[in-house]
Amino acid sequence: MTEPTRLPPAQLAAYFALTEVSSLLQHAVEQQLKTDGGLTTPQFQILARLNAAGGRLRMTDLADGLVYSRSGLTYQAAQLEKRGLVTRTPGADDERSVEVTLTPPGRDLLAHVMVGHVEVVDGLMMSSLTEADIAVLTEVLTRVRDHMRAAPPRSAAPRAPKKSGGIS
Template identity: 60%
Template structure:
């Protein structure tokens, strides 16, 4: 947990300094920039493992900054579709090299090549196990207290 927190701190610092982004905002933009194209809000929330309400707030900030666009989903009128704008793509491409450098220097530099391969194998197995569980969006919403 401590290693994750330390890495997160350095990643957040780099993203704020180079792009004015939080790590969640960067994850959202990167998923849209390097994914299958437009995603629904639910797909995006499940992909970055973020709450629906938190995603709505973050998407509003990104939309106001001109980095994403939201609109009705052509396949489901109840869903909202999110797409990255060219300005959003440009920002991802601007901060990505620094992001990769921070992750490399903080996480991978102290490891031998065999350690990196082992870590990748283990983390893929853990991720796949966790992703096999129902996504957060499938969980029933908590009712507000009256």
């Protein structure tokens, strides 16, 4: 019987540290978002990405930026729309696409939850790092993210352009 392939101890320690830090931070953030705004993490990400993009994005662009299934993202956007935090309309350039727009109440809620969000992220993570640590962490995680996005899961993969349905 052959022994399973193993990561070297240093790589295994780095992997376990990353997954533990990620889990601890994610749990605290999820609790803060729920308490302060009744939001799920994907809902917060939708609002934050819309805000960063000037308030409007196509649904496919949101899906490509978030690692979340398209159907799950549609559900989360519908929940935000029911609360009046976003609107969904046919795309201006392509009626088959859907554009999501951040509403004033959505912008207000995002500003409200962002205060606690920053406190959680700073208190649990950033305050324990130096500026040099943050620069190194950003460089390393950006490189890893870019490597992982080179072969993303289906939910994070950009959609292929649609083929024209006309006869040539």
